[in-house]
């Protein structure tokens with residue numbers, strides 16, 4: 001089995017960050033989200049250090065939708081990356097730990113008046129507009145408050161990157177951004193560029209998520225550079241080109257993500273070559289990795305409650321979590337690797353479907369887990385759950401969200417406490433009509 005970051009096996013036990021899964025379960029209970037701090041920091045550094053070029057200014061922005069807490073915002077700040085937020089909530093989290101506002105990029109396809117006002121009044125560095133309505137809302141706020149704002153526009157280059165339909169973002173009918181093939185988009189860019197309230201920086205695209213094909217990014221660079229050149233011909237100078245995120249990670253043994261270091265270098269080299277030849281320099285290049293920084297750093301730990309073999313012969317192992325803390329399997333048909341964290345070297349005997357406590361037949365965490373025959377009380381770990389797990393967790397069935405802990409150098413700390421029953425009813429009211 002492929003282990004990640006600081007994960008290793010000592011005496012048949014899974015250890016992460018130098019702490020055994022058994023000890024973590026005893027200290028914090030299960031289900032439990034465990035994040036390997038060293039792994040997140042080294043991934044952040046990998047992107048920061050390898051997306052650099054002598055001829056082009058660059059910036060790496062962490063897409064916080066993948067995993068955001070106060071501790072994470074602080075970690076990203078310490079590692080020198082910028083941050084992308086898509087809601088007032090993510091923005092609040094970043095600002096609440098003193099994340100520098102000028103290094104925040106505000107995304108989203110339907111930012112409200114309230115969110116835009118919050119962003120402008122907090123000094124958010126760049127707002128990435130998605131459409132004309134947002135541009136109009138933002139201009140109104142800037143005018144009323146005599147402010148000035150750096151903006152970019154999200155465009156859609158129509159690249160078909162191979163990934164699950166729900167996380168593909170640049171098909172021609174995607175809800176995100178505006179097509180580069182439409183004249184209306186150029187008209188909007190031209191009006192953003194002329195708007196004295198705006199400091200128009202350039203354009204953004206994001207071709208989808210969990211992408212393995214390097215070729216798709218090279219194609220995106222070519223399309224976007226061509227577009228930058230066509231805008232230049234219209235007298236619109238583009239200072240920044242943001243290529244988004246989406247860099248795939250490995251969830252199963254067979255997954256082969258790109259070698260990030262060489263990929264980033266080659267991508268920048270390719271972009272710099274085109275930009276130089278087409279006379280588009282100076283042009284700043286930005287990327288927004290989310291999953292690639294946190295996915296493999298995360299492990300979810302559950303306790304086994306029992307097993308069941310159906311009349312039809314299907315074998316289930318029941319754990320104390322559910323689709324409420326692990327939605328990606330049912331939502332995207334995503335595949336994961338599971339193991340028994342306290343029996344790591346026992347022979348794998350059967351294939352089980354890992355299911356939880358939710359009242360849904362679709363409550364499946366891992367479709368095919370090769371395991372030793374699980375016993376009640378064993379610890380079951382699902383690997384690579386650092387991205388889009390805690391951030392997509394719900395309270396379905398009024399299940400409490402698990403805590404999140406960071407581990408590093410033999411120590412652990414709580415970064416999000418386990419929800420209590422009181423937390424679940426905190427906003428309930430018993431008013432009369």
Ligand SMILES: Cc1ncc(COP(=O)(O)O)c(C=O)c1O
Nearest residue numbers: 063206209245246288289290291
């Ligand atoms: C605009 C934008 N940037 C960055 C990301 C991060 O994607 P990923 O976590 O796949 O790197 C996303 C999510 O898909 C996104 O929509």
Ligand SMILES: N[C@@H](CCCC[NH3+])C(=O)O
Nearest residue numbers: 167169209210328387388
């Ligand atoms: N939530 C998705 C990716 C996010 C897409 C954001 N544009 C996933 O878990 O894969």
